[in-house]
Amino acid sequence: MALLFVYICPHCGNEVVLVAPVQPMTVTCGSCRNRFPIVPVDERTVQYVYTMLGDGRAAVNPSF
Numbered sequence: 153m154a155l156l157f158v159y160i161c162p163h164c165g166n167e168v169v170l171v172a173p174v175q176p177m178t179v180t181c182g183s184c185r186n187r188f189p190i191v192p193v194d195e196r197t198v199q200y201v202y203t204m205l206g207d208g209r210a211a212v213n214p215s216f
Contacts, residue, residue, distance in 0.1 A: 153205065155198055159190050172198045
């Protein structure tokens, strides 16, 4: 399972999809090729969502 986050390019309005970016970075728009910085997501929140959507696997597998 992966959490996808959609960022809108400020130059052309194209959607840029990233998999749970937990570090600040600069991304390149696939449409206009311009670069722009993104605000990362909180890593604890990502882990919480993974746990809550784990269909109970978190209770059985300690390394989940």
